[in-house]
Amino acid sequence: MNFAVECTSESAPFRRRQPPNYTFRSMPRSQNANATALNPESVRVMSRPRRVKEPKRLRKRVVEKADGRYLIYFEKG
Amino acid sequence: MSDLRWHPLLEEWVTVAPWRQDRTYLPPPDHCPLCPTRPGHLETEIPEPDYHIAVFENRFPSFTGEQGRCEVVCYTPDHDSSLGEQSVEHIKDLIEVWRDRTEELGRVRNVRYVYIFENRGEAIGVTLSHPHGQIYAYPFVPPVVQHELRAHARHRRSTGRCIYCDVLDGEKGGERTVLRDEHWIAFVPPFARWPYEVHIAPWRHRAGLLDLDGEDRESFARILKGMLQKYDRLFDIPLPYVMAMHQKPPGRSGPDHHFHVEFYPPNRSRDRLKYLAGSELGAGAFIVDALAEDTAAELRGL
Numbered sequence: 001m002n003f004a005v006e007c008t009s010e011s012a013p014f015r016r017r018q019p020p021n022y023t024f025r026s027m028p029r030s031q032n033a034n035a036t037a038l039n040p041e042s043v044r045v046m047s048r049p050r051r052v053k054e055p056k057r058l059r060k061r062v063v064e065k066a067d068g069r070y071l072i073y074f075e076k077g
Numbered sequence: 078m079s080d081l082r083w084h085p086l087l088e089e090w091v092t093v094a095p096w097r098q099d100r101t102y103l104p105p106p107d108h109c110p111l112c113p114t115r116p117g118h119l120e121t122e123i124p125e126p127d128y129h130i131a132v133f134e135n136r137f138p139s140f141t142g143e144q145g146r147c148e149v150v151c152y153t154p155d156h157d158s159s160l161g162e163q164s165v166e167h168i169k170d171l172i173e174v175w176r177d178r179t180e181e182l183g184r185v186r187n188v189r190y191v192y193i194f195e196n197r198g199e200a201i202g203v204t205l206s207h208p209h210g211q212i213y214a215y216p217f218v219p220p221v222v223q224h225e226l227r228a229h230a231r232h233r234r235s236t237g238r239c240i241y242c243d244v245l246d247g248e249k250g251g252e253r254t255v256l257r258d259e260h261w262i263a264f265v266p267p268f269a270r271w272p273y274e275v276h277i278a279p280w281r282h283r284a285g286l287l288d289l290d291g292e293d294r295e296s297f298a299r300i301l302k303g304m305l306q307k308y309d310r311l312f313d314i315p316l317p318y319v320m321a322m323h324q325k326p327p328g329r330s331g332p333d334h335h336f337h338v339e340f341y342p343p344n345r346s347r348d349r350l351k352y353l354a355g356s357e358l359g360a361g362a363f364i365v366d367a368l369a370e371d372t373a374a375e376l377r378g379l
Binding site: 054056057058060065067069070071072073074075076 | 122123124125128129130131132133134136169170173174177291
């Protein structure tokens, strides 16, 4: 789906001869449900990365300030 | 503690923090509270004579205690530097700091959202010129993110896809690209609300900073630095901007957010600013007097 084409009116004279093909971006809220892609594409495969514990680049040193607030120094390891 | 007041018409929280009226306002460089403490000088927020990156609780917080946290992130001890002037290696260190704070603040009781941002330049309202960013750990999901989450959820229900992945699909042609590599893209979105607004985002679906792998972080650092350098070359001034990191709320499962960073520079030319006025503030409707394709080409060529 190309949101840019759907969102812009650069080809307005051409478009006027066709039914408007708005996206949700330019639709009133009440019509959001009608504003989906006309040609469904194949579902994107979501690659969700595993969170792997990696070695830290920085050392963390927490100190308490006189007024009770914390201060964290991030230092080269 | 701040007073949280509910706006019944907009259905959002307003945070009232009157003590922030007295916060430090544009001190001279030799009284900068974010510089390391120099021998023989008054102690700053950072008592040591040098640091790499430092984070501390804001002295004038909007949220503290049971309500959340407000932190200041000092990027560098060098007062006259900027985020874009840091090395890629230093920015990678900063990304580690942002990840650390995202994880830790996300575990704080009552925190519903961790928002990392930077205000740069007096035109934005910055009160301290030392290069720094901020982190707000809110006790609610802020309205802009709520809007994004709702749009993500609606789009996924109707198409089965991530809405931001689809936005990025529309950028493959490159007409609005400013910078790109295999992992990340910087682009002016077709729906930009500011003349030189830029989003930077990973091509692959990543919900937040904690989901970025080593390659993502390397590329993020390079694209971020490259983008900021272009901004400063745009009008040959340190370009003011707001940098806003949008990531998923802590602890929320599911893929319904796509991490990205939004930049809103207020300049529409070297000497002219875009002000939020009647339409934007009173009606919430942005009027932009620049084409994303043109500003992207201008930034790309720098």
